[in-house]
Amino acid sequence: MASSPTIFSVLFLFIFSFSSAQPSFRPRALLLPVTKDKSTLQYTTFINQRTPLVAASVVFDLGGRNLWVDCDKDYVSTTYRSPRCNSAVCSRTGSTACGTCFSPPRPGCSNNTCSLIPDNTVTGTATSGEVATDIVSIQSTDGRNPGRVAKIPNLIFGCGATFLLKGLAAGTVGMAGMGRHNIGLPSQFAAAFSFKRKFAVCLTSGRGVAFFGNGPYVFLPGIQISRLQTTQLLINPVSTASAYSQGEKSTEYFVGVTDIRIADKSVPINKTLLKIDGTTGVGGTKISTVDPYTVMETSIFKAFTSAFVRAAAARNITRVPSVKPFGACFSTENVFGTRVGYAVPDIQLVFQSNDVVWRIFGANSMVSVSREVICLGFVDGGVNARTSVVIGGFQLEDNLIEFDLASNRLSFSSTLLGLRTNCANFNFTSTT
Numbered sequence: 001m002a003s004s005p006t007i008f009s010v011l012f013l014f015i016f017s018f019s020s021a022q023p024s025f026r027p028r029a030l031l032l033p034v035t036k037d038k039s040t041l042q043y044t045t046f047i048n049q050r051t052p053l054v055a056a057s058v059v060f061d062l063g064g065r066n067l068w069v070d071c072d073k074d075y076v077s078t079t080y081r082s083p084r085c086n087s088a089v090c091s092r093t094g095s096t097a098c099g100t101c102f103s104p105p106r107p108g109c110s111n112n113t114c115s116l117i118p119d120n121t122v123t124g125t126a127t128s129g130e131v132a133t134d135i136v137s138i139q140s141t142d143g144r145n146p147g148r149v150a151k152i153p154n155l156i157f158g159c160g161a162t163f164l165l166k167g168l169a170a171g172t173v174g175m176a177g178m179g180r181h182n183i184g185l186p187s188q189f190a191a192a193f194s195f196k197r198k199f200a201v202c203l204t205s206g207r208g209v210a211f212f213g214n215g216p217y218v219f220l221p222g223i224q225i226s227r228l229q230t231t232q233l234l235i236n237p238v239s240t241a242s243a244y245s246q247g248e249k250s251t252e253y254f255v256g257v258t259d260i261r262i263a264d265k266s267v268p269i270n271k272t273l274l275k276i277d278g279t280t281g282v283g284g285t286k287i288s289t290v291d292p293y294t295v296m297e298t299s300i301f302k303a304f305t306s307a308f309v310r311a312a313a314a315r316n317i318t319r320v321p322s323v324k325p326f327g328a329c330f331s332t333e334n335v336f337g338t339r340v341g342y343a344v345p346d347i348q349l350v351f352q353s354n355d356v357v358w359r360i361f362g363a364n365s366m367v368s369v370s371r372e373v374i375c376l377g378f379v380d381g382g383v384n385a386r387t388s389v390v391i392g393g394f395q396l397e398d399n400l401i402e403f404d405l406a407s408n409r410l411s412f413s414s415t416l417l418g419l420r421t422n423c424a425n426f427n428f429t430s431t432t
């Protein structure tokens, strides 16, 4: 009957040491706020990093390889570490380079450390920078509200330089790469807390949200987003970064668009451009948060714009002179508003079959440039566009998009406005 005191105390010791070894509790999901910068149209987030903790404002880069921050200026932290060459951390980053720094030691400048290539994907500028680790704090979530803060003691990132910040939103100190890589933030978050390698993004014109790990995804007033369509995520075998090593795959998210329709009619385009060329990595369709509007290779852009203009004319929508950077603008005169934006011809991106369709309504196709003028929010990417279609931020807003890295699947909701909510409706009131 009596329990053995020895077993009891061993058990107690075991539990005690187990729990004290945990840096923090284990969340099921994490979240980051994602806010649109009105002047650059970039999306930014905060990474709470370092000791003492600093809320580092960084540009949210969906396809970016990893987090990088400026280590040259104001990087002060007692928990900063730079892993030795050939260490496990270095191999996780894919780095084969080993560097020496001929200046006094400081964050970003150590000897015998490996390096990677911080990439400003907005301007297409990259440099070499030290691989580093530091503590990061991030809010957990139950999918409805933010919860307790979870800590990752050794989050891997790259040290960028001050000059690399040129072209990024004011106040930002780097970029948060959400791309498909071992050290992309979604993979590191999943590895730190053993949750699914999955994340979801809900951008908006103000403050939206990104979820990492398990759902649900709930927006005020208590609307759970669960009816999603699914398509495959494709891997481009050739890196699309500004600089990269030979043989590196792209960390960006490519999808297989097979047809583009306007008002239910296929736009006549050269379908070869929609495929990724396996040797050069040219072509295909990707999703990007650093392009404010969808960018199309010139021949696609022209065909798409004329088809839209014709469909708009059939609805008696009057074309007016174009406003840069757009190709087609219209008077709002004959256009009424609906819950999903201006009533204009709808655009459909068709994936693997006719039933998997991303429908784009007025709220995601028309940009208001004045009270009287709206423009088709797509831009010309030139004749030598590396990627034929880049689905940009404006088209993503108020859509929930989930990236499942384990099963290579993209799931999307189409506009949440149709469900009477939007991405600004996440309840950021913490429950702790």
Ligand SMILES: *[C@@H]1O[C@H](CO)[C@@H](O)[C@H](O)[C@H]1NC(C)=O
Residues within 6 Å of the ligand: 100, 101, 102, 103, 104, 105, 106, 109, 110, 111
């Ligand atoms: C690295 O080593 C070189 C030469 O051995 C030395 O001049 C330099 O100061 C060292 N740099 C750091 C950051 O320790």
Ligand SMILES: *[C@@H]1O[C@H](CO)[C@@H](O)[C@H](O)[C@H]1NC(C)=O
Residues within 6 Å of the ligand: 270, 271, 272, 273
């Ligand atoms: C379609 O695009 C491919 C790739 O750019 C090109 O090689 C081919 O000549 C194009 N076909 C036509 C009919 O323009």
Ligand SMILES: *[C@@H]1O[C@H](CO)[C@@H](O)[C@H](O)[C@H]1NC(C)=O
Residues within 6 Å of the ligand: 314, 315, 316
């Ligand atoms: C467009 O305008 C013409 C002439 O005013 C009218 O006959 C036609 O019904 C209108 N079409 C639509 C779709 O409103």
Ligand SMILES: *[C@@H]1O[C@H](CO)[C@@H](O)[C@H](O)[C@H]1NC(C)=O
Residues within 6 Å of the ligand: 145, 220, 427, 429, 430, 431
């Ligand atoms: C947001 O969440 C908090 C905490 O659960 C709750 O008290 C509050 O009522 C919620 N706000 C709305 C508008 O429902």
